[in-house]
Amino acid sequence: MDYNAAFQISASGMAVEKLRLDVTAANLANMNNAAASVAQAYRPLRVISQAAPVGFGAQFSQLYGAGVEVLAVDAEAVAPRMVYEPGHPYADAKGMVAYPAVNHTAEMVNLNTALRAYEANVAAMNAARTMASRALDIGGQQ
Numbered sequence: 060m061d062y063n064a065a066f067q068i069s070a071s072g073m074a075v076e077k078l079r080l081d082v083t084a085a086n087l088a089n090m091n092n093a094a095a096s097v098a099q100a101y102r103p104l105r106v107i108s109q110a111a112p113v114g115f116g117a118q119f120s121q122l123y124g125a126g127v128e129v130l131a132v133d134a135e136a137v138a139p140r141m142v143y144e145p146g147h148p149y150a151d152a153k154g155m156v157a158y159p160a161v162n163h164t165a166e167m168v169n170l171n172t173a174l175r176a177y178e179a180n181v182a183a184m185n186a187a188r189t190m191a192s193r194a195l196d197i198g199g200q201q
Contacts, residue, residue: 065184085164090159096151100129102137103161109128111125
């Protein structure tokens with residue numbers, strides 16, 4: 060078994076989940092930032108990832124995939140949340156102020172999902188490390 064491949068798969072998963080945590084933190088941090096206009100309002104970001112492609116030759120030599128990769132970090136196409144605040148410096152003629160359309164509940168679900176996926180990758184890496192260590196111990200006893 061190629062333990063290095065198992066480590067790389069877990070490492071790629073941890074890198075993607077860390078990016079998801081960073082993006083979720085950015086969305087939550089910008090949740091209450093008012094904008095001077097609708098066009099200037101912060102748009103929530105999402106990480107788009109997929110399974111990393113495996114080369115033709117590697118498909119026959121590997122029993123498992125090559126991990127995961129980030130395709131993009133895209134801004135969602137959502138309209139900003141309009142709040143009636145006539146005294147606000149950014150209020151338009153109708154007294155409406157544009158705030159980012161960040162869904163706090165969805166962001167917290169994303170946060171928990173990313174944390175659990177990160178923990179699963181750490182557990183998989185630790186299991187592979189333990190198996191490699193045990194295999195070395197068994198091989199050294201002869």
